[in-house]
Amino acid sequence: MDRIKQFFKKDRFAAHNDITLLEVRSGYAKAELIISDKHLNGVDITHGGAIFTLADLAFAVASNSHGSVAVGVSATISFLKATNRGTLTAEAREVALNPKLATYSVEVRDSDNDLVAVFQGTVYRKKQALAL
Numbered sequence: 001m002d003r004i005k006q007f008f009k010k011d012r013f014a015a016h017n018d019i020t021l022l023e024v025r026s027g028y029a030k031a032e033l034i035i036s037d038k039h040l041n042g043v044d045i046t047h048g049g050a051i052f053t054l055a056d057l058a059f060a061v062a063s064n065s066h067g068s069v070a071v072g073v074s075a076t077i078s079f080l081k082a083t084n085r086g087t088l089t090a091e092a093r094e095v096a097l098n099p100k101l102a103t104y105s106v107e108v109r110d111s112d113n114d115l116v117a118v119f120q121g122t123v124y125r126k127k128q129a130l131a132l
Helices: 002-010 012-016 048-064
Strands: 019-025 028-034 068-079 087-097 101-109 115-129
Touching (some): 002 019
């Protein structure tokens, strides 16, 4: 799993948004974002795009953890609580794994462990191996 973690250090968009990958297991990933001023929207709460990006990285890592390229084909998110400071953590878990499709659920929680958002995504699993 260290090779998968190393592979995702190449995710420039996640790095640009200061997202850190904490943990990777088969079908699972955990990532965090420390909220800063640049993550806030016009009404001074964490931008939905920042929360989605955090959840999406955890989703990408969990779905690619098997070593083959998995690309998102569908994703939805529901925002449940506003935040504007502290740390957000996203945990992605595999729900269903098939030869061509796989589904993942992601929970985003704040520093108080309150649920901030729920994300569900489906990937198409290619035959191509990740370039580890």
